[in-house]
Amino acid sequence: MKKEFVVIGLGRFGGSIVRELIEQDADVMAIDKDSERVDEFASIATQAIVADTTDEAVLKSLGIRNFEHVIVAIGENIQASILTTLMLKDIGVKEITVKAQNDYHAKVLSKIGADHVVHPERDMGIRIAHNMLSNNVLDYLELSDEHSIMEIRANEKLAGYTLIQLDIRAKYGINIVAIKREGDIIVSPQADMQILLGDILIIIGSDADINRFEKKVL
Ligand code: ADP
Incomplete structure (x- = not known):
């Protein structure tokens, strides 16, 4: 129906x-x-x-x-x-x-x-602003007043390393919840997974942590 x-x-x-x-x-x-x-x-x-x-x-x-x-x-x-x-x-x-x-x-x-x-105008404004700050930010979704999900393209600073080597969770308090690669989606990637250039990472965290990560890495 x-x-x-x-x-x-x-x-x-x-x-x-x-x-x-x-x-x-x-x-x-x-x-x-x-x-x-x-x-x-x-x-x-x-x-x-x-x-x-x-x-x-x-x-x-x-x-x-x-x-x-x-x-x-x-x-x-x-x-x-x-x-x-x-x-x-x-x-x-x-x-x-x-x-x-x-x-x-x-x-x-x-x-x-x-x-x-x-809030379509506000949300689209936020997305476009993040995308203007870095071309590697593809999407940005507010979960609450303090937490967001961001979709980013892996650049040279991330590619070639495994998740454990990058240690993003300990350094920035951010979790990589999924990786999109050539049409596939890898949910909850293992720590020994290596990131490739062009992978799309879906990350989740507090806005403050995401901002820190964005400034340092993207
Ligand atoms: P947008 O920013 O999405 O273009 P608009 O303000 O132009 O929004 O459109 C809102 C629409 O809602 C208008 O077409 C208007 O006629 C309609 N609308 C406003 N009040 C009522 C109402 N009481 N009942 C039905 N439609 C309404």
Whole structure:
């Protein structure tokens, strides 16, 4: 059976989620209060509906409760985003993901029970900044306020050495959780594994430790 999603707000962010879900063969009910936006998605989404989701009666009449996962991608209008999330929670939607505009908005969303809060602009900004600092940083993902996962390309300072020789855990407090090599992924690599130039290392640690490692090694 196909997975079924609802996307509310068809701006750049919500719109790209709709396109990708459809591309990945899911069913998507796409909603926006702006009829021009909805027209754009009429031939893309499974259903495209003009509705103001801050109206509880409207949400109920659309049967949104029956969908597995709803994403609220309402941008600028923080009040509408909060109100919509609150009502989705009230009608018993199982999984709700909401795009936050800022940290204050994110806090409110978590408090009222959003299951996932995403900050696409902020997160992409952080990723791009790390990639600008070093071309060897490929990706950066915040796990919490203090911990992150980073994907790095092994350079000359790392290649040719085994994990035990590098001793990154003792020196920097960082763990290498996996190595990507030529399409394969080696999970929990052994201490005697040798790193090759171009290997992609997935490392995990505190932000302070990762920063130290980034400055010294990358
Ligand atoms: P982005 O930064 O992703 O482009 P926008 O702010 O441009 O975000 O898009 C948000 C979309 O959410 C707009 O198309 C807007 O019409 C829609 N929207 C805003 N408020 C509501 C609401 N109460 N109900 C439904 N859609 C809404």
